[in-house]
Amino acid sequence: MGGYEDQIKRRREAIEERVEAALARSGRPRDAARIMAVSKTVGIPEVVAAIAAGYRLFGENRPQELVRKLEGLAREQGLPAVRFDMIGNLQTNKINAVLGRASCIHSISSLHLAKAVSSRVERRMASGDCGAAQDVLLEVNVSGEASKSGFSPDELRASLDELRTYRGIHVIGLMTMAPQGDKSIARRTFAGLRELRDELASRCPELDLGELSCGMSEDFEEALEEGSTLVRLGRVVFDPSFELK
Ligand SMILES: *Cc1c(COP(=O)(O)O)cnc(C)c1O
Numbered sequence: 001m002g003g004y005e006d007q008i009k010r011r012r013e014a015i016e017e018r019v020e021a022a023l024a025r026s027g028r029p030r031d032a033a034r035i036m037a038v039s040k041t042v043g044i045p046e047v048v049a050a051i052a053a054g055y056r057l058f059g060e061n062r063p064q065e066l067v068r069k070l071e072g073l074a075r076e077q078g079l080p081a082v083r084f085d086m087i088g089n090l091q092t093n094k095i096n097a098v099l100g101r102a103s104c105i106h107s108i109s110s111l112h113l114a115k116a117v118s119s120r121v122e123r124r125m126a127s128g129d130c131g132a133a134q135d136v137l138l139e140v141n142v143s144g145e146a147s148k149s150g151f152s153p154d155e156l157r158a159s160l161d162e163l164r165t166y167r168g169i170h171v172i173g174l175m176t177m178a179p180q181g182d183k184s185i186a187r188r189t190f191a192g193l194r195e196l197r198d199e200l201a202s203r204c205p206e207l208d209l210g211e212l213s214c215g216m217s218e219d220f221e222e223a224l225e226e227g228s229t230l231v232r233l234g235r236v237v238f239d240p241s242f243e244l245k
Pocket residue numbers: 038040061087088177216217218232233234235236
């Protein structure tokens with residue numbers, strides 16, 4: 001892992017510089033946004049190398065892989081505490097695998113899923129298995145692509161009152177994925193997410209929507225310039241062949 005660990009470290013320094021510069025362009029300090037290392041395509045040794053390089057927040061998109069990574073890391077000695085979030089499509093029959101493991105679920109894409117997560121958390125709270133509501137983000141299909149999951153902006157506007165009755169979830173913000181390929185469309189998608197958040201926040205001031213999870217390897221600078229508070233980076237972190245700029 002020696003050579004790989006060095007590469008991940010060097011890549012992290014380059015990513016850090018780009019994140020800081022993008023935040024500065026939008027007049028925000030470095031601590032306005034966090035970097036998540038999306039480890040879905042790599043194994044435990046690569047995650048350990050990323051931890052050594054300084055990453056503390058990881059994302060997985062499949063429940064089985066989340067379980068596998070956490071079990072693998074638990075066998076490693078002397079690691080600092082790290083957090084894993086669930087960022088991919090979640091089927092209701094996999095919710096229990098994620099609860100108690102993911103610190104935040106980024107992919108609450110429908111009222112049906114929100115309700116299913118909430119009721120399972122409430123059951124766990126009632127039996128003393130967990131003490132607090134599950135932090136979640138509401139996934140929004142800002143771009144309207146048919147292939148993307150998430151609330152449409154109109155659905156989300158119409159769902160807020162219902163969502164607020166779900167005691168097992170604690171909504172902390174919004175998440176989106178931009179269409180790949182065209183950076184100006186990606187930017188518009190991120191700006192759309194921020195504008196929707198601002199609108200919802202002014203309509204429901206008691207709602208906590210501080211987190212905007214958006215931006216991936218190809219478009220994280222655009223996302224940060226448009227207000228992202230959490231970029232989810234996979235290839236640029238882990239893939240030595242992904243161009244760094
Ligand atoms: C894979 C994935 C990412 C990271 O994608 P990269 O382009 O490799 O940075 C981010 N978010 C989600 C939901 C993903 O599934």
